[in-house]
Amino acid sequence: MHSHKDSNPVLEVAILDIKEGLEKNFEDTFNKAQGVIMGIDGYLSHELQKCIEKHNRYILLVRWKTLEAHTTVFRKSEQYKEWKSLLHHFYEPFPEVEHYQLVFGNST
Amino acid sequence: MHSHKDSNPVLEVAILDIKEGLEKNFEDTFNKAQGVIMGIDGYLSHELQKCIEKHNRYILLVRWKTLEAHTTVFRKSEQYKEWKSLLHHFYEPFPEVEHYQLVFGNST
Numbered sequence: 248m249h250s251h252k253d254s255n256p257v258l259e260v261a262i263l264d265i266k267e268g269l270e271k272n273f274e275d276t277f278n279k280a281q282g283v284i285m286g287i288d289g290y291l292s293h294e295l296q297k298c299i300e301k302h303n304r305y306i307l308l309v310r311w312k313t314l315e316a317h318t319t320v321f322r323k324s325e326q327y328k329e330w331k332s333l334l335h336h337f338y339e340p341f342p343e344v345e346h347y348q349l350v351f352g353n354s355t
Numbered sequence: 356m357h358s359h360k361d362s363n364p365v366l367e368v369a370i371l372d373i374k375e376g377l378e379k380n381f382e383d384t385f386n387k388a389q390g391v392i393m394g395i396d397g398y399l400s401h402e403l404q405k406c407i408e409k410h411n412r413y414i415l416l417v418r419w420k421t422l423e424a425h426t427t428v429f430r431k432s433e434q435y436k437e438w439k440s441l442l443h444h445f446y447e448p449f450p451e452v453e454h455y456q457l458v459f460g461n462s463t
Contacts, residue, residue: 258404260414274458281459294460296366298453299422306368306455308416314407345406347414350382351389352402 256291258347259309259317266339270303273337280333283326284309289316314346364399366455367417367425374447378411381445388441391434392417397424422454 265273277295284290291310298304311317321327335341373381385403392398399418406412419425429435443449 257407258402258414278459285461292461294366295458296455296460297458298455299365300453304453305458306366308460345408345412347404347406350403350405350413351386352404352416353393353400 255348257311257314257317258349259307259311259344260347261307261342261344263305263307263338263342264301264340265303265305265337267303269337273305273334276333276337280330283330283333284321287316287321287324287326289313289320317346363456365419365422365425366457367415367419367452368455369415369450369452371413371415371446371450372409372448373411373413373445375411377445381413381442384441384445388438391438391441392429395424395429395432395434397421397428425454 274295281293281295284293289312291312293307293309296306296308298306309317382403389401389403392401397420399420401415401417404414404416406414417425
């Protein structure tokens with residue numbers, strides 16, 4: 248098994264399926280909520296992208312300095328409670344979140 | 356429904372599950388194969404990232420100028436045949452590919 252390198256930034260990936268009809272409301276709420284993650288120590292950047300093929304699907308990509316910045320610093324913070332209360336009720340099903348590290352590529 | 360904007364670059368997303376034990380071979384082959392997409396008209400950038408939680412999972416992110424650069428220009432090219440013959444036999448199951456466009460974020 249290939250172990251991850253701690254010096255390599257971590258990409259958080261979550262495919263978000265939004266309850267039918269709530270896409271616009273979700274986008275407006277995300278627009279406000281994104282400030283919450285941007286203030287977390289270890290946060291690098293993020294993108295919310297909307298699926299072309301499936302109208303209620305989005306992908307959230309967040310880049311963190313380390314895995315722990317997301318799984319420990321953010322998820323145990325007061326800000327996470329705010330993030331959850333703003334966004335979690337839009338998801339159906341509740342998303343699986345995975346973390347990745349760069350192998351090859353020319354964008355970060 | 357929110358329609359996509361043609362002037363907005365398109366993010367191709369594919370979650371790649373590699374046959375058990377072939378991860379290293381896949382990475383070596385991808386290293387050679389990546390030159391194939393980089394030469395396609397409308398290609399912008401790509402990343403192959405490896406999952407931390409699931410050792411035989413990867414995510415491929417490719418940015419294209421337009422949806423058609425991927426679905427028409429690349430998939431109908433001679434280079435696509437080479438890409439397929441190099442990489443497709445590593446995947447199990449065969450991946451679903453989706454396309455996304457930026458809604459919010461501070462990285463591209």
